[in-house]
Amino acid sequence: MARRSILPLFIPHGGCPNACVFCDQRRISGSPLPVSGRDVTERLEAAEREGLRDLELAFYGGSFTAVPAARQEELLGAAQPLLHRGVLSAIRLSTRPDAIDDTVLARLKRYRVGTVELGAQSMDDEVLAASGRGHSAADTENAARLLKAAGFTLILQMMTGLPSADRARDVETARRLIALAPDGVRIYPTVVVTGTELWERWRAGTYPEHTVADAVAVCADILSLFEAAGIPVIRLGLNPTEELSHGGAAAGAYHPALGELVRSEVLRRRASALLSDVPWGARATLRVSPKTVSAMTGQHRQNLAALRAERSLASLAVKPDGAVPEGEILVDWTP
Numbered sequence: 001m002a003r004r005s006i007l008p009l010f011i012p013h014g015g016c017p018n019a020c021v022f023c024d025q026r027r028i029s030g031s032p033l034p035v036s037g038r039d040v041t042e043r044l045e046a047a048e049r050e051g052l053r054d055l056e057l058a059f060y061g062g063s064f065t066a067v068p069a070a071r072q073e074e075l076l077g078a079a080q081p082l083l084h085r086g087v088l089s090a091i092r093l094s095t096r097p098d099a100i101d102d103t104v105l106a107r108l109k110r111y112r113v114g115t116v117e118l119g120a121q122s123m124d125d126e127v128l129a130a131s132g133r134g135h136s137a138a139d140t141e142n143a144a145r146l147l148k149a150a151g152f153t154l155i156l157q158m159m160t161g162l163p164s165a166d167r168a169r170d171v172e173t174a175r176r177l178i179a180l181a182p183d184g185v186r187i188y189p190t191v192v193v194t195g196t197e198l199w200e201r202w203r204a205g206t207y208p209e210h211t212v213a214d215a216v217a218v219c220a221d222i223l224s225l226f227e228a229a230g231i232p233v234i235r236l237g238l239n240p241t242e243e244l245s246h247g248g249a250a251a252g253a254y255h256p257a258l259g260e261l262v263r264s265e266v267l268r269r270r271a272s273a274l275l276s277d278v279p280w281g282a283r284a285t286l287r288v289s290p291k292t293v294s295a296m297t298g299q300h301r302q303n304l305a306a307l308r309a310e311r312s313l314a315s316l317a318v319k320p321d322g323a324v325p326e327g328e329i330l331v332d333w334t335p
Helices: 026-030 037-049 069-084 102-111 125-130 137-147 167-178 195-204 214-226 242-248 258-273 290-297 300-312
Strands: 003-009 055-060 088-096 115-121 152-162 185-191 191-193 231-235 249-252 282-289 315-320 330-334
Touching: 003 037, 037 055, 037 069, 055 069, 069 088, 069 102, 088 152, 102 137, 102 195, 115 137, 137 152, 152 167, 152 214, 167 214, 185 214, 191 195, 191 242, 195 249, 214 231, 214 258, 242 249, 258 282, 258 290, 258 300, 258 330, 282 290, 290 300, 290 315, 300 315
Parallel strands: 003 055, 055 088, 088 115, 115 152, 152 185, 185 231, 282 315
Antiparallel strands: 191 249, 282 330
16 A cells, blocks of 8 residues: 555544444544534645645544535545645545445545545454444445445454453454455554443443453464455554543553554564574574564563573574564574
8 A cells, every 4th residue: 555644634423323332532533523624624725835745634533424425525525626736645534334335435436535444343243232333244344345346445443352352253353354355454452441331341340451461462363364464454552642641541452552562472473483493592593674673672672581481592682684574583593
């Protein structure tokens, strides 16, 4: 996928027909109010004055195609002059799987939307029901097929640790999303946001917290599956905001460097498998891409400590090597 500068605009809860138990888009996005057509125009004209070009306008925070058609056209219509002038080169939006049909897709085509992100969240109907999603896994499969057939770039969003979910169900969701051949995915481990129904369940003890450690373990499984399928993971974990960092995130898998933790765990597992052929007590070196050194080492050097202990190694070091492809590991050792 082409990399562009994204200009995000939030429509918190816009078009959402029900309240998912985990959701408070105003806290998650940090945006208290939905945007109007005038807001779109003002933001884009400000970007034009700054000399910006090749921007991608992104409508996030709600179910765009479930808002009234007139409002969709107001927001999308406001972007058209800037598309013609070259300030914008693309538009993307997020929506629900059950808010996609041929009429909706024709409207999006007319307004030159290129990318649609579907909030699948889970491909397990029991998990979807327990989370108050109001749609089924079949809705996601149908919407994905329609979007792909119509030529849209398809991004799928999933969550881990939802009510009634477990590690096996989350991994199965990833496998079913891979079968839909998306152009990219976002993975959002569940965060308990203050004031939501999930927060009430957590306080009552009826929802077991999906901790950072839980999320790292299952997301390492999932990330490896998507990478093996050649599907980019474009986001892993909620984007940190002041609201979430200062009380909005009461519990759950909220961490400003969650993606780094997950990638570090993936590398630790790969290194562990490679080191299984190294004799106990040897001196070993892991050669990795310079971009991978930090993740391979782990926070507070915990990967090196764990790997060294596994084989009772005399020493273990990480060495940057520009000839090693990113994500790969080569092992050197001496007795």
